[in-house]
Amino acid sequence: MSVKSKPATGSQALGSKISDTTEGEDKGQNRPMIRWLESADPERPFLVSEEGVLSYGEAAAAVRRRIVSEPVVLRPEITIDSALVLLAGIAGGGVVATGPGVEAPADPDLGGAALVVFTSGTAGIPKGVRLTLANLEAAARASVEHLGHGADDTWLLALPLHHVAGISILVRSAWAGGAVRLLNGFDPATFAGALHQGATMASVVPTMLARLLDHDPGPYTGVRSVLVGGGSIPDGLLERAAAAGLPVLPTYGMTETFGQVATLRPGAPLSYRAHPLPGVEIRIEDDGRVAVKGPQVSPGYLGESDRSDPWLVTNDLGEVDAEGAVRILGRADTVIVTGGENVDPSRVETELLASSSVDEVVVVGVPDPEWGMVVGCVYAGEASPDELEADLKARLPVFMVPKRWLRVELIPRTPLGKPDRSVARALVAAEPL
Template identity: 35%
Template sequence: MTHTFGAHLTAGATEAGSRTALVFENRSWTYAELDRAVRRTVARLDKSGVRRGDRVVMQGAARPEALITLFAVTRMGAVLVPLHPQATGGELAVVCEETEPTAVVADEKFPAGAGLRLTWEELHPEDDGPEAPDCDPPAGSDVAVIAFTSGTSGRPKGVALTHDNLHWSMANGLARLPFGEDDTVLVSTPLAHVAVLGGLPQYTWARRGTVILAPRFDPDLFIDLVRDHQVTCAFAVPAMSALLARHPRFADGDLDSLRWILSGGSPAQTATREQFRARGIGVVNSYGLTETAAGVTYSAPDEPAASTGSPVPHVELVVVDATGSPAPASTSGEIWVRGPSVAAEYWTARGPVPVTDAEGWFHSGDRGRLDTEGRLEVVGRVKDTIITGGENVDPAEVENALADLPGVVEVAVSGTPDPIWGEVVTAFLVSDAGEPSLDDVRTHLDGRLARHKWPRRLRVVPALPRGATGKLQRQRLTTLLDD
């Protein structure tokens, strides 16, 4: 059976054509109108010379034309390569070197790249234009999207996600997340994020719900859109959730329609999660990566705050020790994932590079532990573990314990070199209420964490280093000590 990405949108146009599929600012599209827009874009891409198997680099701007382009490129059997809208010329050069695109779709301010350049206005003119005729769908094993990882260091890697990968990712999300055709979902993250390519908006369209697309994330705009469109569900990385929880309007009635927020990238910190719970909004933690085409675990809103939930139906997940053997329950180790949503290859100019081992396991590089009920808690990166005086310390555990320190807006923890201890636990805090002292931090942690996990160094900083998608760049933390 062929699992063409976008088949859920085509089915929606046939079965629920008059329902509202997408809203952006003052315009909306029904399922039938959105499908027609995709057909017209296929025709324009074909006329421009794009063919099956060609790569099309696209600036991942938060605009409806980008979503339409995503469906058009993949429907015609070409391969979409989405980039963050703030990508630099150097980043674009790496992507073009690796993928050799036939075309780049972007606005005029986006850096120039290799291949044919198409602006949004050229690809999506105001006149309707002809629609592409039906064509043979791509095979499930064909690559649909090459999503470049937002790694914290080194050369980014292009994850080759097939139509099958994206189909099974959607099947996993639909099996676990509690929503249906009457839900309205808000998307306010860059469209190059895997949570958009294989995540919540795709699940929403499969259920015939409505997606509200925000042009950017801004707490005031987010709250306005929830109020104006009676949004019921939304996706947010933890930094976004924390900003919302601290906003003066958070307690107002404007968010009353919001039932739950899906937290991706890392679990929402305990303090933020409790603020949402007190407000009557559930937080669904998830664990997933670009290589797994979005989520492989989802929690229930009433699960322990640190839990990311149990594995979805079409995924195998194990936590292994240093020998590759399954670790006992509640013991941390590396998270391995296997299943049809897991990519098989990284795309490079030199040819494909395997993502998985010979038995199909993806070694995530993340540390986690499974409790006795099979629920996953993510505790950090394997390489991020701090070894201080011979004791292992997980930065995420210390960060979670410091998240509700009075005045703290954001917190990150890292190991910094020390001639006696090897490394010492170092806390980096963003505060909106003066500068907490190391004694304040230790008093707060007394009774919460063992003493060897307490920070020995503290730096209050104006902001934490984050990548384009909001992911903490932990390797850059130590540079803040020199500021």
């Protein structure tokens, strides 16, 4: 199903063409993934989806549908329970949509936000990020300029709309006047088919890209840009994609900046680094953390005052080269301190993935009464924990070798495809010693 509103560009363009192309769905069914509705102000259409409710130019909060056994309080303003379908708070307008059995919360103070998007919460409780209209417009404008995104482009979207990686594609495509081909989740066959059928741009996380190439190694023609972000990119994956005809562009961004702030320039030599978007400054703090400055940086979080420093200091560890390009090396908040020693989980994960008998892995810190924390590992693969432990002891300092192991069919992941470290930590901690 395709829905088109009046032609528009720039700040009035949130009604650009959106095509719903969910595979296997009867086109006659009245069950679109997304639909445009006009609010009382025709310049401010609402976007309603199965994942949430969003509004451009008025304050809105999008919370993804999820099933939980007990109510989960993300913040005092937002509570999710098992009956929740979708929930949105509109400044001055209260709750505009709820699922059956959901008690409407008191109107939250959204602090002048145009949109509130929750972080993924992979390392803790999700935070509601307040984004202003100026943030959204700056992010969209910089992306369109950097990528050469135009009205003739069709962006393939299989990322969740409740996540910044999904909703930002709608906003930047609307700004460019282009189209979005929306898929109902990621399926390698469907995604590959869409790339062969005219999609010119796409966004994926590394796991999605690897699964795509496993299913269909190409060649792909007609694709201009494939943004790859949301996690560390395994060595060799970009080369494999480029050989398949996919112009892959490493990208770096976060909810607090409404998506990308750095992406490899289209046409640049293949690299695992990313160039800052127009108007964005990136520097490395003394402790190795990446700091970002630009007009798309959020003023703050729900329930908190506005930030006073224009530089947003992230928990990402990185390096910047002489040309200003950034490469992300890991996360400061995932470093495991065990017996006074610091362990970078990504270092251990890289060593484990070098083994052909390990398919997926996530390394986490597990509380321990003697060491404070010990290194824990959740992995999928054929090797036994004893075999992997012996192999690592030959290549890593002993304090970096996991003391707790759990073999699974698939490692836990968030809806975006990132390893879910909170779930992994709980799983390995629950295993008997």
